[in-house]
Amino acid sequence: MKFVEPFPAERLPELLRRMPKAELHMHIEGSLEPELMFALAARNGLSVPYPDVESLRCAYVFNNLQEFLDIYHAGTLVLRNEQDFYDMAWAYLQRAAADNVLHTEIFFDTQTHTGHGVSAEVVINGLHRACADAKAGLGLSASLILCFLRHLSEAEAFEALEQALPQRDKLVGIGLASSELGHPPEKFAKVFAKARALDFRLVAHAGEEGPPAYIWSALDALKVERIDHGVQAMRDPALIQRLVQGKVPLTVCPLSNLKLRVFPTLAQHNLGRMLEAGLVATVNSDDPAYFGGYLNENYTQTFAALGLAAQHAWQLAHNSFEASFVEASAKRAMHDRLDGFFETFE
Ligand code: HPA
Numbered sequence: 001m002k003f004v005e006p007f008p009a010e011r012l013p014e015l016l017r018r019m020p021k022a023e024l025h026m027h028i029e030g031s032l033e034p035e036l037m038f039a040l041a042a043r044n045g046l047s048v049p050y051p052d053v054e055s056l057r058c059a060y061v062f063n064n065l066q067e068f069l070d071i072y073h074a075g076t077l078v079l080r081n082e083q084d085f086y087d088m089a090w091a092y093l094q095r096a097a098a099d100n101v102l103h104t105e106i107f108f109d110t111q112t113h114t115g116h117g118v119s120a121e122v123v124i125n126g127l128h129r130a131c132a133d134a135k136a137g138l139g140l141s142a143s144l145i146l147c148f149l150r151h152l153s154e155a156e157a158f159e160a161l162e163q164a165l166p167q168r169d170k171l172v173g174i175g176l177a178s179s180e181l182g183h184p185p186e187k188f189a190k191v192f193a194k195a196r197a198l199d200f201r202l203v204a205h206a207g208e209e210g211p212p213a214y215i216w217s218a219l220d221a222l223k224v225e226r227i228d229h230g231v232q233a234m235r236d237p238a239l240i241q242r243l244v245q246g247k248v249p250l251t252v253c254p255l256s257n258l259k260l261r262v263f264p265t266l267a268q269h270n271l272g273r274m275l276e277a278g279l280v281a282t283v284n285s286d287d288p289a290y291f292g293g294y295l296n297e298n299y300t301q302t303f304a305a306l307g308l309a310a311q312h313a314w315q316l317a318h319n320s321f322e323a324s325f326v327e328a329s330a331k332r333a334m335h336d337r338l339d340g341f342f343e344t345f346e
């Protein structure tokens, strides 16, 4: 069907689900489903401060990023042992494979866990073992990006980097997450410079709730290669031009933006306008256990709300492979899979 429009609208959800794609913005702690949270709590002799799965799920109503982060951090308290991190990652990787994700770059943060006595080594080993098993068992490649928590100090980020260095070869990149407002990227300029000297790929959350100025400083002070979220860029024409010309990818998370009230409705999301402007936008799930959907749900709901078409589907999946941190031959192979899928879809 290669790019032949009009593609029948009623078959678009099927196209979106079956289409090969990459996911580049997903916090593994945000994939911890209530069922697994209760199971891990029981295994570790801990309790969850909700009577059951249903009442926990009902608590997932947020007015902003901070309200979400408070609940998200509370959920991480059940993660104690390497096997807990493995089980959480394996559950996500199975979901991703079912969504026809060929490659995923997984965010995690060690500071949350070291803050309650779990070592960086335990975290990284559990997650990495699941990623390695995914290649063999699910046919999906997965790599890990360690995010510093921006509400903590730069000195603490340096400490997190030091603690991760013995596991350097299990990580592809460094990112920046948590409470955005009041914590501009430049607060972490020195530790990102160190990570760059160590050959980590660099990304940062910017322009989710924060202003376009935070995207500028993620680019200029941190020298990141991708912007996570970045939806506020659309308020600054000069920034749009910079991002288009530099082909800087943006990892957009539509259902997250809806749940955290960055946009009042999905129909008001600016993803379609980003693509029209020529930005290298991608679709991602962010924290799927909390925001009401994994990757395919993000695609199908957003396409329905914005009236996007098959051409946009190809563009977004193409962008996701282009923006990934895989080596050139693997990237070419994923592009070929995508183009072959579109040529033969029926
Ligand atoms: N924004 C910032 N930090 C986060 C998020 C997010 O959406 N999810 C998990 N940590």
Ligand code: ZN
Pocket (backbone or CB within 6 Å): 025, 027, 177, 205, 228, 286
């Ligand atoms: Zn995020």
